[in-house]
Amino acid sequence: MTAEADALTPAEVAASGAAIAAVQEPDGAVPWTVGGHTDTWNHVESAMALLVAGELEAVDHAWAWVRRTQRHDGSWPMKVVAGEVEDASGETNMAAYVAVGVWHHWLVRRDLAFVSLHWPVVRRALDLVCAMQLPFGGIAWSQEWDDDGPATVNREALLAGSSSIHHALRAGLAVADLLDDPQPEWELAASRLGHALREHRDRFLDKAEYSMDWYYPVLGGAVRGAAGQALLAQRWDEFVEPGLGVRCIVTNPWVTGAETCELALALDALGDRDRARTAFADAQHLRQPDGGYLTGYVFPDRVHWPAEHTTYTTAAVLLAHDALTGTTAGAGLFRGTGLAREPDPPLGLECGCVSADALAGRP
Numbered sequence: 001m002t003a004e005a006d007a008l009t010p011a012e013v014a015a016s017g018a019a020i021a022a023v024q025e026p027d028g029a030v031p032w033t034v035g036g037h038t039d040t041w042n043h044v045e046s047a048m049a050l051l052v053a054g055e056l057e058a059v060d061h062a063w064a065w066v067r068r069t070q071r072h073d074g075s076w077p078m079k080v081v082a083g084e085v086e087d088a089s090g091e092t093n094m095a096a097y098v099a100v101g102v103w104h105h106w107l108v109r110r111d112l113a114f115v116s117l118h119w120p121v122v123r124r125a126l127d128l129v130c131a132m133q134l135p136f137g138g139i140a141w142s143q144e145w146d147d148d149g150p151a152t153v154n155r156e157a158l159l160a161g162s163s164s165i166h167h168a169l170r171a172g173l174a175v176a177d178l179l180d181d182p183q184p185e186w187e188l189a190a191s192r193l194g195h196a197l198r199e200h201r202d203r204f205l206d207k208a209e210y211s212m213d214w215y216y217p218v219l220g221g222a223v224r225g226a227a228g229q230a231l232l233a234q235r236w237d238e239f240v241e242p243g244l245g246v247r248c249i250v251t252n253p254w255v256t257g258a259e260t261c262e263l264a265l266a267l268d269a270l271g272d273r274d275r276a277r278t279a280f281a282d283a284q285h286l287r288q289p290d291g292g293y294l295t296g297y298v299f300p301d302r303v304h305w306p307a308e309h310t311t312y313t314t315a316a317v318l319l320a321h322d323a324l325t326g327t328t329a330g331a332g333l334f335r336g337t338g339l340a341r342e343p344d345p346p347l348g349l350e351c352g353c354v355s356a357d358a359l360a361g362r363p
Helices: 010-021 040-052 056-069 092-109 112-131 159-178 184-199 211-219 225-239 257-269 273-286 311-325
Strands: 077-081 084-091 140-146 149-157 245-247 254-256 296-298
Touching (some): 092 112, 092 159, 112 159, 149 159, 211 257, 225 245, 254 257, 257 273
């Protein structure tokens, strides 16, 4: 670390990018760990971090994997190990995050050819997501696959996953606007989803023991301003361990680097820069000499667990660093740079609340 607690040096950023690139497999996949499994969400997170670190060849290789492995319904397998599918289920959050990665790439590189190349991929992914929206506005979290293809939909919504999808839909709409290819269905879905994340969090699956369910409505952009500050204040003392980071699970004395840096991103999105810098600094005890980051730390025992570097942890660190330092033009990704505001009141509600349609006299 530098003398500034909220920044890495350029050499440290480069080392962290190289640590992620070293795990990339020959086909372009970026698994969690060497020999571990790959899922599309964490793969795209790593691709964004590689871009921040200037690992451009690895970035291109990673996006080639995204294009090559998308299935006809717009999904990707939930779990791939060494090129072999271990869990064929398709998760909506994993599919949607591709839109965030494409928008981030545009912010950083302004490469219209890249955006155009990936537009069909984004369209298939977000069309799938919109088709999986539940009546109250949340997004069904996954769909099983059998020998014939897509099968049973798991018709329950995850709060953290739907919060990330909210960000992805807005990113997809920004890409659509850039390419002059309007997607009104996505706008409707984003409006309904944002409303659910603000007003109906009790209708999502109860995962309240996980810190992600605490801060992700802020990180995904649905809850901001005073409401966002109040939401984080509600459980701050339960999840935040001063000087160490954020607990992954409230009942476990285990802080994790990815959750800590995602909280830093959420705080930055609220304009709470001082606490964002503190959270980022708290994660640095997980840094290793090669620039990679260990997953977490069990503080009563003073041991790192699991004793492995995870690409998604290092990726979260690099994205938080970029947000706090403004090093690249993608630094405002989680603040919503370039994203349109949701209509207020929201559109097309099926939850029983009054929508903009009703106020306008439309059915």
